[in-house]
Amino acid sequence: MYGSTNLSEEDAKRMNTTVEDPEKLEAFESRIARGEKIEPQDWMPVEYRKQLIRMIEQHAHSEIVGALPEGTWITRAPNFRRKLALIAKVQDEIGHGQLLYSAAETLGKTREEMLNDLLSGKSKYSNVFNYPANTWADIAVIGFLVDGAAIVNQVINSKGSYGPYCRALERICYEESFHLKQGHDNVVYLATGTKHQRAILQDAINRWYIPLLHFFGPPDKMSAHSEKLMKWKVKLASNDDMRNQFLDQYVPKIWELDITFPDPNLKKNNDGFWEFSDPDWNEFKRVINGGGPCNAERIAVRKFAEEAGRWVRQALMNPTEKYVAPLA
């Protein structure tokens, strides 16, 4: 997913051993239980702050890196209308990165630290952006299914407890709905087009199926849980529930076009849950940790932008100005 809510073993352990002022903790938890939002100036547990920074930062990186595979297709869009929509979408993704970095900054980590951690590999981003966009059909599938998966995740997270993150997500979800519609339009055009158009669409779906299942993170039985993250409304739905919601919404929309998924076991059970073949979670771990087909390329491009733009930022900088964290 965009910002993973899965804890490392070390974090899970710390989550249960960090001692907080019981009075403040109680006030904090009852505020969340009442459905109130936490704002940057409020007291918050150390682990709440830490996990939120990690999660929002990963989400922000995902937006920025996510624009790269799509951005390179702008010059090769099949017509002017598609090109306009793709430019707008890519610009939106960068704008979403800006909103999310701002939300993370309110928790005390500066934007520069986050960008440095992305380049050094210390911070992660979503698995899905480490796969290549071979053909125009990949752009259609990314716009429809990757953004569709992202929306499932983001709509749920926008009901969380941290005010600045929720506000950013509400705005993002509103804008993403255009991405989804133009992606669907694109997919439908290919699916109802020539034999070749249908073939490249089927090929793209075949390649994106596993990364999309991976997107929501490891199955609940495999991931380190934290009751606290649920209680603090940092995590709002389990990985399996979100994955199921995604399959329920999107699989029928692909099937109705007579396009298939490369999994004979994909089907909906009588109890409403989707079944599918095990998508090899070692592959997921490998890609998240830098071993995917495009990780090196993504970071190299991001690094080039950072270095090529440095002189501009330095020329504009006013060293007498003092940075303060944003207010809300």
Added chain:
Amino acid sequence: METLDPRIKRLSLEISTDVEKTNSHLITYEVFHQEKRGKHVMHVGIVHAPNPEMALVMAKEVFGRRGKTTNLWVVKTSDVYTFSLEDEDMFETTPEKHFRDPAYYKVRDRIEKFQNKNRV
């Protein structure tokens, strides 16, 4: 670098792991958005910028891409003066001030009582 991407190929990037850290701490500006002439100007978020002019340019890209915009304001974050959230309780009695509420004033009952009494 091996890539499918013609634009990336043209950059002829090399893969290296050494990163010169960026330290350009641009300051932040709070952004206010006005949808229509005559409407309130509302806070919508922040941008990073070296000066107010650039802040407006960035704000236009981040907050004025969609829908209607009449104007944007930017204010340096450090220039915003606020109450502390801890003092929230100073506003606690505000909702109890019913005498400031037009719905608090109900006279119809009294008028009807008065008219009934006079009729007898």
